[in-house]
Amino acid sequence: MGLQEVGLEAVIPLRHEVLRPGLPVETCYFEGDDAETTRHFAWVEGGRVVSIATVMEVGRDFDGQTVPYQLRGMATDPTSTGQGIGSSFLQALHEAVNESWWCNAREVAVRFYERNGLVVVGEPFEIPEIGTHYVMRTQKTAGS
Numbered sequence: 001m002g003l004q005e006v007g008l009e010a011v012i013p014l015r016h017e018v019l020r021p022g023l024p025v026e027t028c029y030f031e032g033d034d035a036e037t038t039r040h041f042a043w044v045e046g047g048r049v050v051s052i053a054t055v056m057e058v059g060r061d062f063d064g065q066t067v068p069y070q071l072r073g074m075a076t077d078p079t080s081t082g083q084g085i086g087s088s089f090l091q092a093l094h095e096a097v098n099e100s101w102w103c104n105a106r107e108v109a110v111r112f113y114e115r116n117g118l119v120v121v122g123e124p125f126e127i128p129e130i131g132t133h134y135v136m137r138t139q140k141t142a143g144s
């Protein structure tokens, strides 16, 4: 049980079910998924993928400081949400990647990310057909 680095195809079923329900499976493939620097991760319990996330080397400038990675496509199997799996996964991911990152967080997930050390930057914005999002980033530390 725990964090595993996986291939792209391992994250597609949960991306589809949770993040693009009812949409064609092609919509589950993101630009940059195949990039050499992109890493796909799963939280596995009893041989089953119960949560997924992807880390892409997409830097973003925040007040002159570049945050080098973007977290994308985070989702927990609906039968397993609310049990702390996403939090354990995110903490383990942070140790594995060991770099600061940012993400476009769905409004419903903002509190989840805040509890796991990210902060909202700026105003909300809309992603068509998906809804309101906030840019979030890992908190600055004295050394970063």
Ligand SMILES: CC(C)(COP(=O)(O)OP(=O)(O)OC[C@H]1O[C@@H](n2cnc3c(N)ncnc32)[C@H](O)[C@@H]1OP(=O)(O)O)[C@@H](O)C(=O)NCCC(=O)NCCS
Pocket: 018, 019, 051, 073, 074, 075, 076, 077, 080, 081, 082, 083, 084, 085, 086, 087, 088, 104, 105, 106, 108, 109, 111, 112, 115
């Ligand atoms: C957000 C998500 C990845 C969290 O994973 P998880 O395994 O449920 O995480 P935890 O159990 O550690 O934490 C649950 C927290 O997520 C929040 N949450 C967001 N969407 C939720 C959902 N569909 N079901 C249950 N909890 C959800 C809960 O409010 C809870 O926060 P709280 O404890 O502050 O109330 C997961 O709920 C999910 O896949 N949601 C739908 C897809 C999504 O919004 N992904 C993020 C895209 S930016």
